[in-house]
Amino acid sequence: MKGKAVLAFSGGLDTSVVIKYLQEKHNLDVVTITVDVGQGDDLKKISAKAKKLGVVRHYNVDARNEFVNDFIMPSIKANALYQKKYCLATALARPLIAQKVVEIAKKENAEALAHGCTGKGNDQVRFDVTMRSDSTLPIIAPIRDLNLTRDVELKFAKKHGIEIDTTAKRFSIDQNLWGRAIEGGDLEDAYAEPPEDAFIWVKTKNLPDKPQYMEIKFDKGVPVAADSKSLKPIELIEYVNKKAGASGIGIVDHIEDRVVGIKSREVYETPAALCLIEAHTDLEKMVLTKHELKFKAMVDSEWSWLAYSGLWQDPLKTDLDMFINASQKRVSGTVKLKMFKGSLRVVGRKSDYSLYSHDLATYGSGSTFDQTLAKGFVELWGLQSTEANKLLKKR
Ligand code: ARG
Numbered sequence: 001m002k003g004k005a006v007l008a009f010s011g012g013l014d015t016s017v018v019i020k021y022l023q024e025k026h027n028l029d030v031v032t033i034t035v036d037v038g039q040g041d042d043l044k045k046i047s048a049k050a051k052k053l054g055v056v057r058h059y060n061v062d063a064r065n066e067f068v069n070d071f072i073m074p075s076i077k078a079n080a081l082y083q084k085k086y087c088l089a090t091a092l093a094r095p096l097i098a099q100k101v102v103e104i105a106k107k108e109n110a111e112a113l114a115h116g117c118t119g120k121g122n123d124q125v126r127f128d129v130t131m132r133s134d135s136t137l138p139i140i141a142p143i144r145d146l147n148l149t150r151d152v153e154l155k156f157a158k159k160h161g162i163e164i165d166t167t168a169k170r171f172s173i174d175q176n177l178w179g180r181a182i183e184g185g186d187l188e189d190a191y192a193e194p195p196e197d198a199f200i201w202v203k204t205k206n207l208p209d210k211p212q213y214m215e216i217k218f219d220k221g222v223p224v225a226a227d228s229k230s231l232k233p234i235e236l237i238e239y240v241n242k243k244a245g246a247s248g249i250g251i252v253d254h255i256e257d258r259v260v261g262i263k264s265r266e267v268y269e270t271p272a273a274l275c276l277i278e279a280h281t282d283l284e285k286m287v288l289t290k291h292e293l294k295f296k297a298m299v300d301s302e303w304s305w306l307a308y309s310g311l312w313q314d315p316l317k318t319d320l321d322m323f324i325n326a327s328q329k330r331v332s333g334t335v336k337l338k339m340f341k342g343s344l345r346v347v348g349r350k351s352d353y354s355l356y357s358h359d360l361a362t363y364g365s366g367s368t369f370d371q372t373l374a375k376g377f378v379e380l381w382g383l384q385s386t387e388a389n390k391l392l393k394k395r
Pocket residue numbers: 088089090091122123172173174181182183256266
């Protein structure tokens with residue numbers, strides 16, 4: 001009897017090629033698993049494709065709730081934008097997919113784990129490191145191991161009768177509930193503007209002539225309602241994605257530092273992530289003390305880096321999660337967003353835990369702030385700077 005390899009299968013070019021390689025070069029039976037993280041693909045079609053490629057079994061695993069509750073929500077609490085731009089959509093899904101592959105491998109008594117990542121990207125790091133946290137089985141990654149390029153893969157696919165859709169020929173796409181990453185093809189020229197037809201979630205033409213408003217309500221750091229409608233996490237993200245995308249919000253285009261040292265030009269569509277993180281960050285500024293904010297910004301940035309670089313399971317990440325969760329006790333309230341022809345702005349916020357006091361801040365009469373107390377404070381605040389400058393002048 002042949003041994004089995006369990007492969008994370010998306011139905012795309014890379015993983016289709018991998019099935020054939022595992023069968024032909026490694027002489028293994030292949031079990032495929034497609035994890036639904038809200039990519040919106042037709043799972044029936046994917047399982048039919050896997051079967052056509054000769055796999056012995058295919059699993060579809062609906063992990064959307066886990067993805068939202070255990071990965072996306074913590075990232076909102078952490079205001080997670082890697083290098084201030086990327087909402088980590090792909091990065092967050094990978095550890096979850098890897099966990100599911102290991103689960104199936106145990107069930108199937110497999111002798112190897114497999115994925116379709118290249119040796120140039122971050123996903124190999126996320127898959128390998130997460131798989132290693134719970135399995136000692138060998139990890140086979142043919143695209144990386146054989147140093148395959150896209151052209152070679154396309155030829156190989158043709159020879160083996162693997163069907164490839166037309167966008168796969170132009171770009172490499174990875175999408176899930178939290179975002180859509182578009183890479184490769186014409187986008188590899190970092191100066192060339194992305195063609196409009198690269199975008200599906202964000203409208204780029206005929207945008208509404210009137211500003212659109214959206215209210216997001218948070219409870220302990222987690223969004224629970226949009227436009228006064230209480231929504232379950234998945235629906236809420238879908239609602240915000242749709243509404244913001246229709247106003248042209250959500251395109252990110254930046255140069256990103258990959259874990260392996262490469263700088264890459266990355267283009268994303270992430271309307272919900274941009275709106276929810278913008279709103280959450282704004283609300284925190286109203287309810288957290290300046291000391292909390294200063295420290296949390298460092299924690300947030302470290303958290304984003306750990307999630308980006310495949311260290312989801314690292315004890316440090318767990319420790320930071322504890323800090324972040326503790327910090328969210330008062331992060332409840334509502335933020336009002338205004339969207340107009342691709343621009344996004346927070347135009348209002350309110351919270352029962354607000355530290356903003358109109359009576360303290362007002363320049364009008366009725367202020368409760370005693371200005372006369374400020375004189376002594378300012379003198380002490382600047383004491384060392386004043387002394388240092390005096391000494392410099394004496395020289
Ligand atoms: N640069 C992003 C990341 O490392 C997105 C990768 C998307 N993958 C893809 N095959 N298009 O998370």
